[in-house]
Amino acid sequence: xxxxxxxxxxxxxxxxxxxxxxxxxxxxxxxxxxxxxxxxxxxxxxxxxxxxxxxxxxxxxxxxxxxxxxxxxxxxxxxxxxxxxxxxxxxxxxxxxxxxxxxxxxxxxxxx
Numbered sequence: 001x002x003x004x005x006x007x008x009x010x011x012x013x014x015x016x017x018x019x020x021x022x023x024x025x026x027x028x029x030x031x032x033x034x035x036x037x038x039x040x041x042x043x044x045x046x047x048x049x050x051x052x053x054x055x056x057x058x059x060x061x062x063x064x065x066x067x068x069x070x071x072x073x074x075x076x077x078x079x080x081x082x083x084x085x086x087x088x089x090x091x092x093x094x095x096x097x098x099x100x101x102x103x104x105x106x107x108x109x110x111x112x
Contacts (some may be wrong), residue, residue, distance in 0.1 A: 006041050010084065013048050014039040016081045017092075020074060021052075021067075027086050028066050032059050037097040041090060048090040051097035067094055 002010070040053040042104055052067070054060040061093040067074070071092055079089040 002040075006043065006045070009045060010039040010041050010048070011078070012082060012085065013041070013050070013078070016078055017050055017074075020077050020081070024074070024077060025067075028070050029063050030061075032056070032063050034063065034112070035066075037099070045086070046088065046090055047093055049093045049095060051095050052098045053100060056099070057101055060098075063095055064094060 004057070017039065018034060021034050021036065033055040035053045037053045037055075040049045041047070045082050052064065054063050070096070075089060075092050082089065
């Protein structure tokens with residue numbers, strides 16, 4: 001169960017990560033829409049699991065790999081945004097959120 005502090009920091013990181021990926025993401029990848037769907041932060045606030053929804057999903061693995069290679073730069077940009085509110089900038093752990101693909105698959109199976 002997440003505390004109030006964890007929820008506040010998760011929302012803050014989610015908002016700022018979406019902004020960073022929107023502005024700086026053009027240099028990492030092109031022709032791909034990336035949105036931050038969820039952020040879960042560890043109880044000690046040292047690790048943030050960032051869930052990304054990538055469209056088109058065929059380019060998901062390549063886009064995630066590209067984001068992971070630029071992870072230190074993204075963390076630095078995040079530090080510039082939230083540095084006044086957080087003492088320690090958490091390590092970022094990126095994952096693909098495939099819930100939309102799962103929903104589409106269930107919908108397709110129900111329609112058959």
